[in-house]
Amino acid sequence: MDNQPSSTEVAVIGAGPGGYAAAFLAADLGMQVTLIDPEENPGGVCLYRGCIPSKALLHVAKLLSEAEEAKNWGIEYSEPKINLDKLRSWKNTVVNKLTGGVGQLSKHRKVNYIQGRAIFSDARNLEIDDVQGKKHKLSFDYAIIGTGSRPATIPQLSLNSPRVLNSTSALEIEDIPKSLLVVGGGYIGLEMGSVYAALGSKITVVEMLSGLLPGADRDLVKVLHKRLEAKFSSIMLNTQVVEMRELKDGIKVTFEGEKVSEAEQKFEKVIVSIGRTPNSSGLGLENTHVKINDNGFIEVDEQRRTAEHTIFAIGDVAGEPMLAHKASHEGRIAAEVIAGHKVAFEARAIPAVVFTDPEVAWCGLTETEAKEQERPIEVARFPWAASGRALTMDRTDGVTKLIFDPDTEQVLGMGIAGPGAGELIAEGVLAIEMGALATDIKLSIHPHPTLSETVMESAEVLFGQATHIYRPKRG
Numbered sequence: 377m378d379n380q381p382s383s384t385e386v387a388v389i390g391a392g393p394g395g396y397a398a399a400f401l402a403a404d405l406g407m408q409v410t411l412i413d414p415e416e417n418p419g420g421v422c423l424y425r426g427c428i429p430s431k432a433l434l435h436v437a438k439l440l441s442e443a444e445e446a447k448n449w450g451i452e453y454s455e456p457k458i459n460l461d462k463l464r465s466w467k468n469t470v471v472n473k474l475t476g477g478v479g480q481l482s483k484h485r486k487v488n489y490i491q492g493r494a495i496f497s498d499a500r501n502l503e504i505d506d507v508q509g510k511k512h513k514l515s516f517d518y519a520i521i522g523t524g525s526r527p528a529t530i531p532q533l534s535l536n537s538p539r540v541l542n543s544t545s546a547l548e549i550e551d552i553p554k555s556l557l558v559v560g561g562g563y564i565g566l567e568m569g570s571v572y573a574a575l576g577s578k579i580t581v582v583e584m585l586s587g588l589l590p591g592a593d594r595d596l597v598k599v600l601h602k603r604l605e606a607k608f609s610s611i612m613l614n615t616q617v618v619e620m621r622e623l624k625d626g627i628k629v630t631f632e633g634e635k636v637s638e639a640e641q642k643f644e645k646v647i648v649s650i651g652r653t654p655n656s657s658g659l660g661l662e663n664t665h666v667k668i669n670d671n672g673f674i675e676v677d678e679q680r681r682t683a684e685h686t687i688f689a690i691g692d693v694a695g696e697p698m699l700a701h702k703a704s705h706e707g708r709i710a711a712e713v714i715a716g717h718k719v720a721f722e723a724r725a726i727p728a729v730v731f732t733d734p735e736v737a738w739c740g741l742t743e744t745e746a747k748e749q750e751r752p753i754e755v756a757r758f759p760w761a762a763s764g765r766a767l768t769m770d771r772t773d774g775v776t777k778l779i780f781d782p783d784t785e786q787v788l789g790m791g792i793a794g795p796g797a798g799e800l801i802a803e804g805v806l807a808i809e810m811g812a813l814a815t816d817i818k819l820s821i822h823p824h825p826t827l828s829e830t831v832m833e834s835a836e837v838l839f840g841q842a843t844h845i846y847r848p849k850r851g
């Protein structure tokens with residue numbers, strides 16, 4: 377650490393999927409780059425305590441639930457034996473392999489990686505506290521802030537107890553509680569609830585709004601809600617947690633809401649998952665002209681430049697949606713802008729995927745947004761009950777829909793609920809980015825039998841000509 381250079385062309389603060397994507401592209405474009413993060417390797421929340429470990433556990437959850445369902449198809453397994461230590465260690469192996477691999481990529485690119493924390497002294501200089509407790513100064517031509525976000529907290533849910541978990545501690549699966557309350561019906565809560573339900577916990581979800589997954593179209597959420605109702609013990613909507621108290625053997629939770637049958641209930645453990653807060657404080661930004669909005673996000677323009685000419689911000693700290701792929705794309709844009717390329721963040725479609733079972737995914741314009749904007753649209757839906765592939769998987773509960781401009785037939789949005797929705801949605805992103813029309817999708821041959829045919833047939837539905845459903849076009 378003592379031999380650290382005292383200056384760099386590009387300093388990237390935070391090595392999440394935004395920061396490391398930015399650092400790698402800046403290096404590929406020939407710049408001298410320093411990447412700073414407290415972890416041993418790049419990865420950030422996504423690789424260490426977010427996307428990757430949660431998906432490893434959800435993969436196991438899917439396996440458990442398919443093994444259970446196999447009895448409907450003439451295959452019976454005995455009760456699964458769960459070795460939590462082995463499961464945890466497999467999840468950790470996945471994380472270590474990936475972060476180690478990204479660390480190697482960083483070295484190959486000759487990115488100067490500093491394990492530590494950085495704060496701004498001014499618009500050209502950083503002060504870094506490294507993990508060995510040493511301080512040193514680094515001046516930069518440009519800086520990219522990618523410091524991400526952390527779990528949000530509110531006073532009535534901030535009980536300091538080992539029985540109250542957040543997304544990070546929940547991923548450690550210390551044990552399998554008999555009863556588990558998930559506070560918050562967003563995607564992280566539902567994903568973690570699904571993992572614990574598959575492992576054997578009795579799950580209750582409480583959400584203060586009128587539906588799960590705020591932001592997603594209701595017809596897609598309905599498919600998920602129905603299946604979760606069967607897997608979870610209870611889903612309480614329009615309900616708030618007003619108090620939590622620690623008992624010797626659990627947490628006593630007081631609920632307030634329309635249809636609360638029992639206002640006080642006891643749970644062995646609670647996961648609080650009520651959103652995320654951007655990491656924009658404690659960075660010394662007061663020593664620069666960088667502006668932070670009322671929600672704590674750093675304000676950026678379409679090139680991801682802040683109000684300070686030399687400083688860019690990307691990823692969760694720079695605004696919604698707080699998703700890894702949006703962070704990476706922004707990081708790459710910022711690197712290109714610094715390299716002098718004429719580019720901007722102008723994505724027409726940022727996909728969102730909820731990795732529950734069924735998965736829920738959408739991109740581009742949603743029906744809800746169209747209604748809010750009073751924008752005329754045409755929607756074509758293809759129910760998976762008519763999909764041969766869905767039938768072979770015994771998963772006819774899904775739905776695929778396309779949202780079109782009624783005048784031009786241009787694809788504006790896509791939504792899918794069903795297994796594999798997260799993979800299928802990429803076709804929607806490409807269609808929207810390429811300005812595809814319904815006819816383009818209808819005339820593109822999709823492989824049979826696959827779930828991707830539901831996308832093609834949704835386009836056929838628009839013309840009242842879907843092969844596998846009979847629904848003539850009205851008018």
Ligand SMILES: Cc1cc2nc3c(=O)[nH]c(=O)nc-3n(C[C@H](O)[C@H](O)[C@H](O)COP(=O)(O)OP(=O)(O)OC[C@H]3O[C@@H](n4cnc5c(N)ncnc54)[C@H](O)[C@@H]3O)c2cc1C
Nearest residue numbers: 390392393394420421422426427494524691692698699700
């Ligand atoms: C349980 C869970 C599951 C998720 N699943 C998904 C998913 O499936 N798909 C998806 O797209 N998104 C998912 N997310 C969200 C995703 O993790 C974030 O959107 C993404 O990590 C944001 O990337 P980022 O680069 O902005 O920052 P982060 O990944 O948050 O990384 C920021 C890094 O900056 C570091 N840092 C902070 N301050 C400083 C400082 N002063 N100096 C140096 N370093 C600093 C932090 O320690 C951290 O390592 C999930 C999140 C959670 C919690």
